[in-house]
Amino acid sequence: MKGILFILFVFTSCLPVNGESLDNLLPQQQTGADTSITDDPAEDSIIAEVLKTKAPPQKEKIQYFSQVTKYGFKNLFAQYNYNPALPYSAQVNPNAEGYMQDYLKLHSDHLLKMKGWGQPYFNLIDNILSQYGLPRELKYLAVIESNLSTGATSWKGAGGPWQFMPYTARDYGLVVNGYYDERRDYYKSTHAAARYLLTLYSQMHDWLLVIAAYNGGPGRVYSAIKKSGSRNFWSLQYYLPAESRNHVKKFIATHYVMEGTGGITTTPNLAGKNGIGANPYDKKPDLTEEEMAAASTQSISGKFNSLVITKNLSMDIVQFNRYNPDFDNMMALNGNYDLRLPADKMQLFLANKYAILNECVQLLLGDNPAPPSNQVTYPAKNSKKKRS
Numbered sequence: 476m477k478g479i480l481f482i483l484f485v486f487t488s489c490l491p492v493n494g495e496s497l498d499n500l501l502p503q504q505q506t507g508a509d510t511s512i513t514d515d516p517a518e519d520s521i522i523a524e525v526l527k528t529k530a531p532p533q534k535e536k537i538q539y540f541s542q543v544t545k546y547g548f549k550n551l552f553a554q555y556n557y558n559p560a561l562p563y564s565a566q567v568n569p570n571a572e573g574y575m576q577d578y579l580k581l582h583s584d585h586l587l588k589m590k591g592w593g594q595p596y597f598n599l600i601d602n603i604l605s606q607y608g609l610p611r612e613l614k615y616l617a618v619i620e621s622n623l624s625t626g627a628t629s630w631k632g633a634g635g636p637w638q639f640m641p642y643t644a645r646d647y648g649l650v651v652n653g654y655y656d657e658r659r660d661y662y663k664s665t666h667a668a669a670r671y672l673l674t675l676y677s678q679m680h681d682w683l684l685v686i687a688a689y690n691g692g693p694g695r696v697y698s699a700i701k702k703s704g705s706r707n708f709w710s711l712q713y714y715l716p717a718e719s720r721n722h723v724k725k726f727i728a729t730h731y732v733m734e735g736t737g738g739i740t741t742t743p744n745l746a747g748k749n750g751i752g753a754n755p756y757d758k759k760p761d762l763t764e765e766e767m768a769a770a771s772t773q774s775i776s777g778k779f780n781s782l783v784i785t786k787n788l789s790m791d792i793v794q795f796n797r798y799n800p801d802f803d804n805m806m807a808l809n810g811n812y813d814l815r816l817p818a819d820k821m822q823l824f825l826a827n828k829y830a831i832l833n834e835c836v837q838l839l840l841g842d843n844p845a846p847p848s849n850q851v852t853y854p855a856k857n858s859k860k861k862r863s
Contacts, residue, residue: 518543521608522677525670529648531606540608547682548610550708551727556610557734570709571727578728586732589618592796594803595781596623596636600665602838607669612730616686617668619725625659634658637668647671661782683708686726691719760815761797770798771821775828776811780835787831788820 521532521540532540545556552566600614620638621627628634632641635658641651647667649657657663675685678693684706688696699714700706712720762770781802785795796802798815806812816824824831 519677522673525607525673529670531669532608537606537608541605541610544608544676545610547676547680547685548612550681550683557612557730567727567731568709571724571731578725579732582728583732586618586729589623590733591801592793593618593623594801595792596661598780598803599661599782599838603662603665604669607673609669609672610682612734613672613682615726615729615733616672616689617665618729618733619722625661635664636661637664637671639664639667639671643671679706681706681708683723683727686723687715687719690722691716695719760800766798766817769818770815771818772813772815773821773825774811775814777832778836779806779812779832780838783835783838784824784831787827787834788816788823790816790820 518540521536525532531537548557549555551568551571553568557566596617597614600617601611604611604613617623617636621636623636625636627636627638629638633639634641634656635644637658639647639649639651639658641658644651644658644664644667647670649660649663649667651658657667672685672689675688675693676682679685679688679696684696687699687708695716696719699711702714703711705711708723712723760767781792781795781799784790785792795816798817799812802812802814814821814824
């Protein structure tokens with residue numbers, strides 16, 4: 476009982492001391508077309524703490540902060556954030572639906588495939604975003620920025636899964652020089668991206684505007700706000716550059732494809748396509764007869780993560796997924812899996828099994844520090860280091 480009272484005391488100590496309840500502190504839904512920034516000293520204090528220490532906020536503050544930041548999606552979802560238990564079309568802003576359907580026709584094959592092979596990356600990003608109290612929907616920003624590729628480099632010089640420019644990367648604690656480029660380290664760059672997103676959120680207090688600013692810079696968003704007289708993305712969108720406007724819509728459509736399972740599985744000719752909507756127990760390894768004959772199988776249980784396994788085995792994640800389809804989802808669902816690996820990789824796994832499991836658990840708990848620079852970084856599809 477004393478422990479519970481202590482937790483409640485610590486949690487409430489991070490809130491403004493003005494007698495208001497948590498419900499009164501959180502922003503309320505706006506009935507008009509425009510939205511205004513709600514001044515929240517507790518929220519501003521947490522963001523300032525993160526940016527000063529360059530580390531996630533204290534754990535007792537995350538629950539409050541995550542409840543605040545979800546309201547940044549007030550112009551996208553009717554109830555502020557997405558509820559997978561309800562039909563997607565019943566939640567999303569009607570302004571987004573037409574664009575989502577058009578985008579689905581053009582890009583559904585690519586995104587549905589990524590929904591499978593990208594799951595380990597989404598799990599990793601989810602874990603880090605949750606440490607900062609950020610909405611997990613933001614992981615799809617890495618999809619539209621880079622297709623989750625650490626080797627992605629834009630013509631402007633932005634690099635890595637979060638497409639940091641060198642000067643922005645350095646501002647947020649990443650090493651970028653002629654010898655090493657931490658923009659291409661999934662773990663470190665995602666922590667930096669979380670802090671950068673918080674910086675933009677402290678200015679915009681609206682995630683759709685944050686995504687526009689992430690693409691085109693805060694100045695262009697402020698200019699659109701001034702010209703339109705609104706902070707509602709749907710009202711100011713045509714005052715933004717076309718690239719930034721479409722960046723937001725790509726994010727929305729990608730979220731729809733990845734999360735709106737009801738909309739996808741009920742769409743004609745898409746049900747069961749690329750394994751979506753199919754029974755996960757029916758998925759088979761995509762191996763040749765020779766590979767199958769040379770593979771070893773071991774039943775495992777525990778909180779194993781495919782990215783940690785492949786890192787320790789120096790194995791490409793795409794190859795791992797061929798041997799072990801839907802590994803992370805099935806482990807999360809059942810807690811066990813018949814792991815299949817090439818014989819030499821299986822020997823290495825068994826020799827380091829408990830060290831790998833310990834690293835997986837630490838990553839899940841958010842207690843795993845960023846890997847040192849001499850450690851193998853998480854692999855990615857088409858991951859090829861490029862110097863800035």
